[in-house]
Every structure is written in C-alpha cells, then in structure tokens.
Amino acid sequence: EAPPPMRALLARSCWRRVRERAASEARYVWHRRQGYSLTSLRRSPPLILLAAWHTYGVWLAFCAIVCMAGNTFLSWYIGWYGKVPTEGSSDDSGFPYQCFFAIFFRSWLLVHVTSE
Numbered sequence: 001e002a003p004p005p006m007r008a009l010l011a012r013s014c015w016r017r018v019r020e021r022a023a024s025e026a027r028y029v030w031h032r033r034q035g036y037s038l039t040s041l042r043r044s045p046p047l048i049l050l051a052a053w054h055t056y057g058v059w060l061a062f063c064a065i066v067c068m069a070g071n072t073f074l075s076w077y078i079g080w081y082g083k084v085p086t087e088g089s090s091d092d093s094g095f096p097y098q099c100f101f102a103i104f105f106r107s108w109l110l111v112h113v114t115s116e
Contacts, residue, residue, distance in 0.1 A: 077107070
C-alpha cells in the first residue's frame with residue numbers, strides 16, 4: 001500500500017491542531033465561566049454601558065412614539081377644526097357651538113390624559 005500524499009498528511013495535521021486548539025479554548029472558557037455570578041456581572045463596566053445604551057434606546061423609542069402620537073392628534077385637530085366653518089351652526093349667530101365645545105373637550109381630555 002502506498003503512503004498517503006504529503007498534502008493529505010498536512011491537511012490532517014492542520015485539522016488536528018485546529019480541533020485541539022478549539023477544545024483547549026472551550027475548556028478555558030468553561031472554567032473561566034464557572035467563576036461568574038450575577039452579582040459580578042452586574043458590576044461589569046461593559047454590561048453597565050450596555051444597559052445604559054438600551055435604556056437610552058428605549059427612551060428614544062418612547063419619545064418618538066409620543067411625538068408621532070402628538071403629530072397625529074394635531075393633524076386630527078387641524079382637520080376637525082378645518083371643518084368647523086363648513087358645517088352648519090346650530091343657531092342664528094353663525095358660530096358652531098357644538099363643534100367648538102367638542103374640540104375644547106377633546107383638547108382638555110388630551111391635556112388631562114398626558115399630564116397623568
């Protein structure tokens with residue numbers, strides 16, 4: 001039987017070294033991981049920065065949602081107030097009291113709910 005070619009021997013030895021190194025690194029990580037607890041992780045500066053970053057991201061998302069909701073409410077208010085002169089009034093003075101008080105109550109309700 002002929003000996004295996006040199007290239008095949010080199011490939012086998014290379015893969016053997018890769019497997020041995022991966023196994024030794026896995027053992028090292030496993031032993032190092034055993035020393036961690038939640039209290040030590042809470043004091044870790046990278047995790048504190050990561051928590052602060054996520055808090056900042058959640059705050060930005062909340063602010064964006066509030067701004068979009070405010071924009072939607074404002075566009076509804078402008079659209080509704082734009083219909084006031086075109087709708088008929090309930091008396092001879094020409095001022096639509098029902099629409100005025102509906103808009104007034106809606107604005108008061110919006111301010112009251114958002115101030116809570």
